[in-house]
Amino acid sequence: MTEQARTIFIVDDDPSFLRGIERLLRSCGYATRCYESALDFAADHSPDAVGCVLADLRMPEMDGIALQRHLAKSSNPLPIVFLTGAGDIPTSVEAMRGGAEDFLVKTAAKEAIIDAVERALARDEEERRERRRRRALDKDCEKLTPREREVLRYVLKGLRNKQIAHEMAIDERSVKRHRTNLMAKLGVSSVAELVQFAVEAGLSQPE
Template sequence: MDRLQATVFVVDDDVSVREGLDSLFRSVGYAVSAFASVREFALLRRPDMPSCLVLDVRMPGPSGIDFQAELAGLNDPIPIIFLTGHGDVPMAVRAIKAGAVEFLLKPFREQDLLDAVRVAIEKDEVRRRDEAALAELKARFVTLTAREKEVLAFVAQGRLNKQIAADLGLSEVTVKVHRGQVMRKMGAATLAELIRLADLISGKGQAVR
């Protein structure tokens, strides 16, 4: 990971905390943007690069927990690390179950926070790679003809060439030609890989790593 290409966003109403975190993250090479409230952060047009959010739990206005739920409702996947000055186990459990990377109690060890940020940035990088791979796969799918898409759908169901030929009223040789074209266009080297790619497009498969 190139830390110069990753940004840590900090939201905390305590200016001394914001300044301290800004200094800490910059000292290890991250870009940092700090805000006094979730509303200030929400107005930001974030750069398209790996990032994470270090978020205070209790602040004037919406709490960090409330903002986590708001981001989830907007399908905003930015990884979140919570900081709090109050030990609240139920709140921590709620935050972690909702997808938070970490829930740290102030005062925290700087290394614990840096480790959490590293994990969060890596998580965001993986998500971005997966989304890019899926977008490329969908772009390949668009290049298939209507007949090739039909053949792919049958292949994904585990149908044999002769069965597909009977279903579509084609010769088995013609089905083999279509399947070969589908594999070439989709970038699949084997039948098993083609089936996996078809599942990815349909949302049934696991993201490409």
Template sequence: MPNKQRGSTVFVVDDDPYVLDSTRWLLENSGFHTETHDHAESFFAAYRNETTGCVILDIRMPGMTGLALQNELVKIGAEIPIVFITAHGDIPQTVQAMKLGAWDFIEKPYDPRQLLESVERAVEWSEMRQDAQRRRALYANRFSKLSPREQEVAREVAGGRSSKEIARRLQLSPRTVETHRYRLMEKVGAGSVAHLVLMLMEIGEEVRIPE
């Protein structure tokens, strides 16, 4: 079940009042925080890019259609998953939405269990993605606070080289390397070499393993 404490929101965007109310009832009784909009323009005006969750979106609506809204979200760099609710015969629109990265397509009248399963997966992905972004930002900030020499040693340590090998490669004494190693591990909060490797890979640093 979703973690209500995470603050994720499932947005329901549909011009049919019955669909809005029934879907909101289904989601809220399953533990999801919801927000409903009866047209795409209303949702787009209220949406904040840092929000986690997903959008349940009718593909056909008056005014801004579901596809048009998806295009606008792509333009602003939003990566919130979209679960499209489609009618039979919407194949061309479905293909277009898939190309833009739609999460799922569920045909009306939808199966409540199918919708809940899709939404739960989408919300979980959204939360994991935000966690990963925060983790990368944290690691990048820690790594940036290392001195240039400590960064150099960190890459060598992550590459699996011993202090003696690093000392020879960087023309330092083994004791100096050990000092740098201790300090950098403490600064970045790495509890092991394996942890350091994961941190560097997370922020896009190249880890070169000796042949």
């Protein structure tokens, strides 16, 4: 599947400002899509969308913070930059704690807006790459049989083959076979690489 082009999704209930910021971004070479309400954007938000969101803070029905929370819960949490005419310190703190890339006033300089957009786009690319990597790790883990998973847990605890055989009530040769198979499936060739894979895949070690 071909990945969609990077797009700046602009959400603001002020039509004149919406068109103005759209012209600014388009003049700088960005693709844009405009929405006059957060609800309209939320209804149209695609799991395949690539880019970032540039949103007002105070909007009817669903405000910017509510939109931010909605994005955070979605399968495609695009980075958000708040560009508002009615910011305050408590709200800006809440927005930044919620993961906003930046919080700017609408009178901010063009350079500041473009800088925030570029950082948000870079963040989206990095987070998208990380999600792809995690999906690949999860897919590799799904290849393991229950026995191989059990051996893996004991290996991560630092047990030797003989100890694992005792814990699982099987012979040491079977442990070696399971261990060889699971390492081949996970694409690792040493215990160090196996531990690194487990850390990256978020596999917890049993008590």
